Amino acid sequence: MRLKNLEIKGFKSFADDTVIHFNEAVTGIVGPNGSGKSNIVDAIRWVLGEQKGRELRLEHMVDVIFNGTKKRKEAPLAQVTLTFENTKNLLPLDYHNISISRLLYRSGESEYRLNNVTCRLKDITSLFLDTGVGSDSYAIIALGMVEDILSNKENARRKMFEQAAGISKYKARKRESINKLKATNEDLARIEDLLFEINNNLVELEKQAKRTKKYFEMRDKYKSTGLLLAHISVQRLKEKIQGLNTQIEAEIIKVQDQEVLLHQSEADHEKFKKSHLDQEKNLGDFQRKVNEILDSIRLTESEIQIKEQKKLLIKNQQEHVLKSSMDAKSKIEVLKQDILLIETEIAKTTLEVDKVNAYSSGLGLEYTEIQSRYDGLKIGVDQYYAQKQQLEKQVFDLEKEIAIQLNQYENFDADTNRNKDELEQRTNEFKSIQQEIDDSNKRIQDIQVVIADISKAEEERQATLVTLRSQIDTQTQKIGEINRRKDAKKNEYELLKSMVEKMEGFPESIRFLNQNWRKDVPVLTDLIYTDEKYRSAIELYLESTLNYYVVHSESEAVHAIRLLFSNAKGKANFFILDKFKNEITEPVVIPGCISAYSLIEVDSIYKPLLNYLLKDVYIQEHDSQLEDVIKFPDEVSVISLSGSIVKQKNTISGGSVGLFEGKKLGRKKHLEKLEQDIKVLESEVLDMDRALTYLKNEQKKFDLINKQQELVAARKQESEYLQRLAQISTKQQHFNELKERIELRIQDNTEKQITLRKNQEEKSIDLSKAKSSYQELINSISQSDQVFDKVSLELSQSAAAFNQSKLEVMKWQNTLDNITKDLEYKTRQIDESSRQLDHDLKNLNNQESELVQLDLDLMELKKNLEDRFEFKKNMEADLSSLEQEYYTIRNTISEYEGKIRTAQRNISDIQSMTNSLKDQRSEFNYRIQSSYEKAMIEFNTNIDDFVPDQETEGMEEEQLRDRAMYYKVRLDNYGEINPLALEAYEEMKTRFDKIQEQRLDIQTAQVSLLETIKEIEETATANFLMAFNQVRVHFQDVFRSLFTSDDDCDLILLDENDPLECDIDIVAKPKGKRPKSIHQLSGGEKTLTAIALLFSLYLLKPAPFCIFDEVDAPLDDINIEKFNTIIRKFSSDSQFIIITHNKLTMAEVDVLYGVYMEQQGISNVAAVDFRKYEHDVVLSGMEN
Structure with a gap:
């Protein structure tokens, strides 16, 4: 690639x-x-x-x-x-x-x-x-990664070896397998917890399911009886409703006759009422006209009153205006006289102002001439004083430099003396420092011996503490285990005690007798106790009799039965001890079986009863094939050990064994044994607590004799001694350096003193010359100052006179301004008073015209008022006649209203009767509807769809009512049930079985993962070791090719027992060097070492x-x-x-x-x- x-x-x-x-x-x-x-x-x-x-x-x-x-x-x-x-x-x-x-x-x-x-x-x-x-x-290698490889940062070295060895995929698979194993263990723990929780819930659900089934059977019987009663009641109510309907129709006819009479009276009433309304309208219109006349009279009277008040107000205003006009005329005359006086005073003041201005101008010219002479003299004086300041500064600087040099000379002399004294003192101090160094070395040796002794004692103490801690942890774990067993026993005890006290799993009759009869009478299930191994088998055989009471006599049983009968609490069964003979028959020995009687624990008084119940009953010692039970003779009853099959004479029964089989037998006896077990466990915990307390006290004792603090203190003291030695050594070194500095300083001071003495002589000559020049300048300044002082005095006197004249001018000018302003103010007052006087005269003329008009208006209003009073008197007479006619028609209407009320009352009485009948019919309908709804709510059934069963079809209503009440009381007293218990039990049982299958699958997967991890580790270890050994050889070859053939290097696994996880150390020792670690190599040597490692990996697996x-x-x-x-x-x-x-x-x-x-x-x-x-x-x- x-x-x-x-x-x-x-x-x-x-x-x-x-x-x-x-x-x-x-x-x-x-x-x-x-x-x-x-x-x-x-x-x-x-x-x-x-x-x-x-x-x-x-x-x-x-x-x-x-x-x-x-x-x-x-x-x-x-x-x-x-x-x-x-x-x-x-x-x-x-x-x-x-x-x-x-x-x-x-x-x-x-x-x-x-x-x-x-x-x-x-x-x-x-x-x-x-x-x-x-x-x-x-x-991919960067420069920074070279250091990472050599320092093994973030395990970089191992990652490179794993990549070269090709085990990355194995480690990835191992990580995935470990994660899966962790998840598997967590799933298994969750499933175990879930199974434990479900198993506990199944016990309760099985009880609830049985109880719920019985409840549903009683509820069905109550339903059939209740529905039949409701059906009968509905039919009777329907017949009553039919009779009520006939009565209601007769009452409706009576109401119709009364309504005809009512309508006739209402027609006549409406006719007179209409006439009455017309008359009422006419009366209202006439009354409104009368009211309008009255309103106009009140309005006219109000207008007359207002005009008279206005007339009085105008007369008052005229008097005020006349008085104001006379005051204005007097004020104008006074102001005109004041203005004549002010104008005369202004003329006089103007003459004074002109005179003062002329005098001030003369003084100003004289001041300007003296100021010119003063400025010329001041320039010369300033030059003298500048020269004086310059010479004074020169003299001061020279004197200062001489004084400084003299002081420096004395300082150098004093410093030389101090250095000589210090050198003499330091010589003695050096001797004491050397002695202190010797003492410190001896103390360090002594404290190191003490540290070695304390360290040995502390190591022994730590070893003892480790042993004690291990014993304490073991003891604590044992106590925790016993406490968990004790808590489990206590929880079982509390649960069982609650079940015994609440009589859970017993029928209502047994619980009723337990609460309301005698508590000292036992039930058979509480008398028997046997080993858990045989409980399911014995409980299966005695299942039909376990809820029987065991009494001494028949009278006790009869008393209990009477109590049940009187309270309708069901039935109970009783064993009579007096009826059983005190004979114990020895069981026959049957190979492979054990007598059931021999396996139980019971008080001697009850042994005859149990001998009777378990006579010829045997339990197989071991579970075997179901067909093996058939081989036993018919004279004996044989039960399989698991309780899955029972063979009796002429019968065989059996099937699957429930989770809660065997849990009912001997609960009280089991409760006592649990209590004993709890006491034993508590005693064990107490003994172990004492032992744990002893161990902890021993640990505390060794903790108290902790040598760690002494060791720390000794090491601290050693550190202090070493630090003190370093300080003294440093002090000695500083002393030597100080001695050299002092000697150099003395020599330097001497040289500086010679230079200073020479400078002082030169500065003294310069100072004498400067002082002579200064004295000559002082004499010249004295002569110049006399002329300058005389001119200064003349300038000061002239300035004072000139300033005084300017103040006088300002004073007369201010006086003139004030008089002028007063004149202007008086003139404005005359103008304002004249305007006010003209305005008052105009108002007087207007008010006179208004008074004349008011008199004319008052005469007209009084005449109109007299006419309206006359018209009002005539209208009131006509109004009285109309009111008499109105009240006559109103009385006739009242008579017709009485007839209408009588008819309405009769109709209301008949309707009340009809409504009463209808209410009864509604009540019956409501009761019918309630019966339907009650049946639907309580039984979820329509009454019309109900078909009586054969058991209740021929019963009388009273019998049905008693039967329904009986079942109702039983259901009410039955207590709470879980309606979903049957379904939930089946569902949870299925879930329980399924989860058990899942647990088995997870356990299988767990084993498989462990085997896979082991296989991966073996394969990866073998591949890694083979690759490591090859890389190690290549590394040595490449390293020597980059350095020399005499250089030494190696790769070392720090933990050969765990090669997949341990660190890999690099040893590199170039010729002539013995570094303790690779980090002591130079930068180039480190780089070549890293390159050698990289290329040794490339030799194994080239990238x-x-x-x-x-x-x-x-x-x-x-x-x-x-x-x-x-x-x-x-x-x-x-x-x-x-x-x-x-x-x-x-x-x-x-x-x-x-x-x-x-x-x-x-x-x-x-x-x-x-x-x-x-x-x-x-x-x-x-x-x-």
């Missing part, structure tokens, strides 16, 4: 269709970092089914799709196709060319294809199983192709030549695809593909065939 080509589209940085051909033995792939070389390897892993994003350098699988660039939009899907030539039919397909494809869409949908046909990932992994090809096979992703990066030039040589050697059997940055490796390949990015973020490839060029081995001399 050969790799033919790789097609990539939309995968990572390969946005465009890219095809890489692998037609040659060795193909190289090169390119700068980040160009997308490794994306080719990722594409091959991905198409082979890699599912881990981490292996593909992804966070999410969808990141394999090309994500776009600034100039290129993202791809909708990623698609990779790998094509093989099936040259050696290594792949189980009848195709020469086989292609596998994987597609991933942005929606997250994924698709695999085999020869362009959609398939599953499992189909692809199965296709390449044990071919050496896979997403995680040893055929169709191998991919090395920058594996040669750690190798030097010589080892690169070795690497290329072995590649060329193996290329005859396998294809090699090498991703590299090494030029020597590039020169060795047949075809070289260069990966580059013409556009940022988009990878392309270009191919070069190196076979066209000659190759010179540049390192041949070095090799020789």
Whole structure:
């Protein structure tokens, strides 16, 4: 099988269709970092089914799709196709060319294809199983995986050996078989639990089924009797309804006669009522006219009152307007006088303002002239002071530098003295440090001896604790087992006790007597006890008598029977002990049988009864063929051990044995034995608890003498001593370094002091010159300051006078403005008062005209009011006459209404009687309907369809009623039943049998799986060991070819007893080195070791192709030549695809593909065939 080509589209940085051909033995792939070389390897892993994003350098699988660039939009899907030539039919397909494809869409949908046909990932992994090809096979190796192989990260080393040995399919089958076995065990456990649960439920269901069957029989008898009673009752009710119908028809005729009389009276009543309504309408119209006259009178009176009030209001307003006009005239005269005074004051103030302005202007000219002289003098003074500040700064800086240098000199001198003192002190300290180092070494030796002693004692204590823990676990398991048995016994005891107390499985009569008669009288089933082995057989034989009471005398039995009869609680049977003779007959010995009497346990008082019941009754010792029972003589009764057949004189009975057969016999005795067993188990638990407590106390005692803390404390002390020794050693080293630094510092201080003394002398000369220049400048400044101070005083006085004149101008100007504003205000007040006066005079004229009009309106309204009063008086007289006529007709109508009410009352009485009869008929119909519904609800039968049976057909109604009541009481007192018990019992029994068959099938499958796992392990172990030994030999040969013939290496199984699961260790010892582990080798040696292991695997099982992703990066030039040589050697059997940055490796390949990015973020490839060029081995001399 050969790799033919790789097609990539939309995968990572390969946005465009890219095809890489692998037609040659060795193909190289090169390119700068980040160009997308490794994306080719990722594409091959991905198409082979890699599912881990981490292996593909992804966070999410969808990141394999090309994500776009600034100039290129993202791809909708990623698609990779790998094509093989099936040259050696290594792949189980009848195709020469086989292609596998994987597609991933942005929606997250994924698709695999085999020869362009959609398939599953499992189909692809199965296709390449044990071919050496896979997403995680040893055929694809990256540089980081070399370290993984050597460090055995995630069991990488073992996976490679398993692939080479071809046992992957065996391990896969083993995993599947183990998973199936686990599932089988879980299924078996569930089935066991299910069978246990169903078995418990079957016991209860069988009882419920028998009880339900008896209930249904009584219910059928009650149904036939109840339906017959209902049929008789319905026929009697129908006859009564017929008589009621005749009475109802007679009453209906009486009602019709009364209705004729009622209709005549109602006609006359309607005639007078119509006349009454007309009269009532006329009266209402006349009354309405009278009311309208009254309304108009009230309206006129209201208008007169309103106009009089309005007239009074206008007069009041006139008085107010006259007063306001007089006030306005007086105010106008006062304002005109004020304005004359204000105008005079404005003229005076204007003259003062002009005078003050002229004075202020003169002062301003004088101030400007003095300011000019002041500015000229100030420039000269400022220059002097600037020179002064500069000289002061120069003097200060020189004095500061001299002082600093003097201080530095003194500091260097003091530092030299301190260093000398410190050096002297440190010499004594060094001696004490050396003594402390010696003491620390002695303490470390002593504590190491103590640690060894404590470790030995702790190991002995731990061994004792392990033994004690094992004994405690064993004892705890035993206690748990006994507790489980005890709990099972207790549960059985509680269940059996509940059944005994509730008398479950007994007829109603027995339960009734147990509650209402004597509790000291036993039932036969409670007297007998026998071994569980024989219970089914004895219970089958005594089944008909097990519910018999055992009493001493006949009077006791009669008393019980009378109690049952009086309460209608059924029947009961009794054994009379007095009637049985106290004689015990010895049983006849029959080969193969045991006397049934000899197998039972019973009190001596009841032995005659049991001797009578079980006389000549034998049980077979072993189950045999059913036909064997026939061979016994007729004088004896023989029961098979399982209880499946009973042979008695002249009869044979038998059949299948129910699950609950034998559970009824000797329940009270069994209850006592269970109680004894529980006490024994409790005693055992108590003894074992004491033993467990002793063991735990021993464990606590050894826990208390824990040497671990002492060991930790000793090791901590050792660590402290070692740490202290390291600290002291470091301190000693620091002292030596400090001594050297102090001596160098003293020498440096001396040199610096000499330099400082020289600088101080130079700075002192500069300081003297600066101070002399400063004194000369001070004298010049003193003369200039006298002239400047005189001009400054003149400027200050002139400015003060000028400012005072400006304040005076502002004061007079403000006074003028205030007077002018007052004049404007007074003028506005005169205008407003004049307008108000004109408005008041106009209002007075209007109000006078309105008063005249109001007087005219009042006269007219009063005249109209007198006319309406006269008209009202005439209308009221006519209204009285109409009211008398209205009430006369109304009395006549009342008489006719009395006649109508009498007729209606008569009709109502007759209808009441009719309704009463109809109610009786409805009641009878309802009772009939209720009888039908009751029959349908209670018996699900229509009464009309009922046919009496022969048993009840001739009975009287009273007998039928008593019979129905009897069965009704029995059914009511029967208690709850499960109506589906019969069906559920059969269904559950069938299910129980079916599940038992399933359990047998699962147990068979379990054995088969265990055998399969064992066979797989044996085959896989043999194949693996054979492959391992071959690889081991190949590894040694390849390793020595890459290193030297004297180098040593080996492969070791760390656990030869479990070769399929144990780790595989690599031992590599190049010549001249003895590394303790492979991790101590150099990077190149590690790489060559990993390459040796890989090629030893290829020798065992060559992979169709191998991919090395920058594996040669750690190798030097010589080892690169070795690497290329072995590649060329193996290329005859396998294809090699090498991703590299090494030029020597590039020169060795047949075809070289260069990966580059013409556009940022988009990878392309270009191919070069190196076979066209000659190759010179540049390192041949070095090799020789």
